[in-house]
Amino acid sequence: xxxxxxxxxxxxxxxxxxxxxxxxxxxxxxxxxxxxxxxxxxxxxxxxxxxxxxxxxxxxxxxxxxxxxxxxxxxxxxxxxxxxxxxxxxxxxxxxxxxxxxxxxxxxxxxxxxxxxxxxxxxxxxxxxxxxxxxxxxxxxxxxxxxxxxxxxxxxxxxxxxxxxxxxxxxxxxxxxxxxxxxxxxxxxxxxxxxxxxxxxxxxxxxxxxxxxxxxxxxxxxxxxxxxxxxxxxxxxxxxxxxxxxxxxxxxxxxxxxxxxxxxxxxxxxxxxxxxxxxxxxxxxxxxxxxxxxxxxxxxxxxxxxxxxxxxxxxxxxxxxxxxxxxxxxxxxxxxxxxxxxxxxxxxxxxxxxxxxxxxxxxxxxxxxxxxxxxxxxxxxxxxxxxxxxxxxxxxxxxxxxxxxxxxxxxxxxxxxxxxxxxxxxxxxxxxxxxxxxxxxxxxxxxx
Amino acid sequence: xxxxxxxxxxxxxxxxxxxxxxxxxxxxxxxxxxxxxxxxxxxxxxxxxxxxxxxxxxxxxxxxxxxxxxxxxxxxxxxxxxxxxxxxxxxxxxxxxxxxxxxxxxxxxxxxxxxxxxxxxxxxxxxxxxxxxxxxxxxxxxxxxxxxxxxxxxxxxxxxxxxxxxxxxxxxxxxxxxxxxxxxxxxxxxxxxxxxxxxxxxxxxxxxxxxxxxxxxxxxxxxxxxxxxxxxxxxxxxxxxxxxxxxxxxxxxxxxxxxxxxxxxxxxxxxxxxxxxxxxxxxxxxxxxxxxxxxxxxxxxxxxxxxxxxxxx
Numbered sequence: 001x002x003x004x005x006x007x008x009x010x011x012x013x014x015x016x017x018x019x020x021x022x023x024x025x026x027x028x029x030x031x032x033x034x035x036x037x038x039x040x041x042x043x044x045x046x047x048x049x050x051x052x053x054x055x056x057x058x059x060x061x062x063x064x065x066x067x068x069x070x071x072x073x074x075x076x077x078x079x080x081x082x083x084x085x086x087x088x089x090x091x092x093x094x095x096x097x098x099x100x101x102x103x104x105x106x107x108x109x110x111x112x113x114x115x116x117x118x119x120x121x122x123x124x125x126x127x128x129x130x131x132x133x134x135x136x137x138x139x140x141x142x143x144x145x146x147x148x149x150x151x152x153x154x155x156x157x158x159x160x161x162x163x164x165x166x167x168x169x170x171x172x173x174x175x176x177x178x179x180x181x182x183x184x185x186x187x188x189x190x191x192x193x194x195x196x197x198x199x200x201x202x203x204x205x206x207x208x209x210x211x212x213x214x215x216x217x218x219x220x221x222x223x224x225x226x227x228x229x230x231x232x233x234x235x236x237x238x239x240x241x242x243x244x245x246x247x248x249x250x251x252x253x254x255x256x257x258x259x260x261x262x263x264x265x266x267x268x269x270x271x272x273x274x275x276x277x278x279x280x281x282x283x284x285x286x287x288x289x290x291x292x293x294x295x296x297x298x299x300x301x302x303x304x305x306x307x308x309x310x311x312x313x314x315x316x317x318x319x320x321x322x323x324x325x326x327x328x329x330x331x332x333x334x335x336x337x338x339x340x341x342x343x344x345x346x347x348x349x350x351x352x353x354x355x356x357x358x359x360x361x362x363x364x365x366x367x368x369x370x371x372x373x374x375x376x377x378x379x380x381x382x383x384x385x386x387x388x389x390x391x392x393x394x395x396x397x398x399x400x401x402x403x404x405x406x407x408x409x410x411x412x413x414x415x416x417x418x419x420x421x422x423x424x425x426x427x428x429x430x431x432x433x434x435x436x437x438x439x440x441x442x443x444x445x446x447x448x
Numbered sequence: 449x450x451x452x453x454x455x456x457x458x459x460x461x462x463x464x465x466x467x468x469x470x471x472x473x474x475x476x477x478x479x480x481x482x483x484x485x486x487x488x489x490x491x492x493x494x495x496x497x498x499x500x501x502x503x504x505x506x507x508x509x510x511x512x513x514x515x516x517x518x519x520x521x522x523x524x525x526x527x528x529x530x531x532x533x534x535x536x537x538x539x540x541x542x543x544x545x546x547x548x549x550x551x552x553x554x555x556x557x558x559x560x561x562x563x564x565x566x567x568x569x570x571x572x573x574x575x576x577x578x579x580x581x582x583x584x585x586x587x588x589x590x591x592x593x594x595x596x597x598x599x600x601x602x603x604x605x606x607x608x609x610x611x612x613x614x615x616x617x618x619x620x621x622x623x624x625x626x627x628x629x630x631x632x633x634x635x636x637x638x639x640x641x642x643x644x645x646x647x648x649x650x651x652x653x654x655x656x657x658x659x660x661x662x663x664x665x666x667x668x669x670x671x672x673x674x675x676x677x678x679x680x681x682x683x684x685x686x687x688x689x690x691x692x693x694x695x696x697x698x699x700x701x702x703x704x705x706x707x708x709x710x711x712x713x714x715x716x717x718x719x720x721x722x723x724x725x726x727x728x729x730x731x732x733x734x735x736x737x738x739x740x741x742x743x744x745x746x747x748x749x750x751x752x753x754x755x756x757x758x759x760x761x
Contacts, residue, residue: 096703103511103512103726104723107728125512128510128512128513129512267614267617267618268614268617271596271597271616274702274704412724415704418704419704422619422706423708426708428619
């Protein structure tokens with residue numbers, strides 16, 4: 001390149017020119033960057049804008065399925081009709097890409113104003129100063145159960161408000177049970193041995209179906225297993241609260257299921273796990289049972305095209321206590337850097353408390369945390385969701401306590417358990433080795 | 449600044465033997481103006497981020513809080529990270545298996561197409577197509593379907609009475625499907641091979657056949673030696689490309705590098721550390737190691753080329 005520069009002209013002038021050119025281009029580029037930052041970045045807390053009726057635009061991010069995207073857009077349209085001075089831009093992806101995208105936009109100083117959070121990441125983001133303390137904003141939580149509000153507290157600040165309540169449960173397809181000639185279990189008394197036996201029996205029935213989908217790709221199932229035995233995945237202090245043997249047993253049971261044919265072979269299990277609710281065994285009418293969150297019942301039933309049923313986890317009456325628990329499905333959070341915290345708070349308040357918004361979202365973000373909204377939608381719920389509501393109500397007396405908020409770094413556990421479970425299913429790690437490795441990796445990730 | 453210094457010194461160097469006369473006064477100004485966008489791009493888009501990543505690699509940076517200086521800790525951590533070593537193993541296996549296969553396929557097809565087929569342009573385009581599509585998300589998704597439990601591959605196998613399995617979801621085969629994908633995208637090196645074959649003077653072959661050399665002998669003694677510069681060029685490019693494989697692995701494994709880390713390419717692990725685990729300092733250090741590895745491999749390639757690449761001129 002440089003050799004093509006001519007040598008006959010006066011050097012000083014040439015150099016000057018080049019500096020000028022560089023500076024011009026540089027300034028243009030920097031100017032462009034500056035423009036971006038000015039539009040979306042922090043600083044400038046000119047909050048009076050909204051009050052004066054000036055139009056503001058805020059962004060709201062969430063993850064989920066297509067149905068959730070459509071419904072949420074309807075809710076936002078409703079909000080914007082009531083608040084003509086606020087424009088809400090939806091920013092949504094599926095679960096898999098959500099956290100990558102969120103961390104990148106936050107790092108770029110371009111965080112969405114209202115952020116949907118999840119318990120495994122809430123502490124991460126809150127402790128790193130990304131989220132605003134919601135108790136300083138104008139959001140009405142009077143009708144939310146105080147215990148549920150408390151689930152969004154980190155280090156004394158309120159960084160998320162639960163959207164709704166969920167429980168991890170067994171979903172079963174009565175039709176497949178009937179086809180296979182196997183009786184539906186009594187879920188108040190069934191044990192883990194029953195679970196293995198029933199699943200194997202259904203697989204062996206001669207129908208082209210499996211008894212159950214593998215449960216090991218997700219850690220809440222293990223949390224329930226551990227809690228049934230008086231232990232827990234995490235302690236309230238954020239350390240690990242189980243014996244390695246307990247975890248090894250959990251994986252051993254999963255292997256027993258695979259060996260007896262109760263669950264599909266390892267490669268197929270990996271594939272089904274990647275497919276989400278729509279391509280699950282239940283969603284494709286090819287399996288009788290699976291473990292899911294109660295707010296996924298609607299989506300799975302829709303994919304299956306038939307009514308599915310919720311069952312308690314096996315083993316709830318096997319030991320001295322029950323293991324199931326309510327989990328806040330998601331949280332609404334506001335970015336610390338939001339330029340329009342008032343507008344953002346208004347949106348959160350609307351999502352949380354507005355009856356019309358509740359009627360649109362129904363139980364898609366969990367059974368609404370706001371109790372009067374929850375009562376208001378009961379009649380409107382489709383039969384399958386009414387069943388979920390009744391199921392959660394029944395559980396209320398049985399659940400001993402909530403699970404502690406997962407420690408900072410718990411988001412990594414999602415990936416760790418999926419990988420180690422795959423190794424177990426393929427027989428590359430024994431349950432004992434897997435338990436030791438899981439413990440070591442989670443301790444490293446959470447710094448406990 | 450250093451760029452300007454370089455400019456100045458190179459001008460001095462060039463002022464001795466003048467390449468061509470007739471450069472007029474305004475030319476330098478114009479040249480500088482036209483070069484400016486390139487320099488600006490180099491500084492802002494390449495050099496700037498590289499300097500930044502060099503700095504970040506010496507820090508603990510979680511994206512959300514300001515980076516914190518920790519010296520060479522990230523680099524020493526890499527030595528003790530079994531998943532990093534695994535990702536290196538996956539990547540090297542992939543490079544060493546799929547690149548030679550891909551080049552062999554490309555050369556074979558190029559030889560077939562070089563026989564003066566009718567409609568050569570059509571064949572060339574058809575075979576080039578996978579190269580255009582290979583790195584795309586759509587093809588990777590298609591690949592996942594084709595090699596799935598109920599995918600095309602298993603249906604064909606079932607036709608022959610063979611019980612297949614989920615190829616992309618089995619840790620022993622998942623990497624193989626990605627290698628197949630890479631081999632399948634042989635179009636780009638094939639087009640280059642074709643151009644190279646066209647450069648070989650026909651008279652060599654005529655002379656050889658008069659001397660009684662058969663087709664195989666001609667291929668070995670004329671085609672291959674005269675094609676070595678092209679093979680070398682393709683090799684260097686494809687090795688660098690293969691080291692940077694990301695999209696295919698990301699999409700086929702659903703971003704997990706699974707099953708069981710069997711498709712955990714180096715770049716994918718880097719991405720996971722940076723954006724999944726919010727360990728951007730470590731990810732930056734990994735990026736520098738990758739740069740060193742790719743530079744090292746390229747250097748080895750160039751050094752070795754002295755012994756096998758034949759330049760006719």
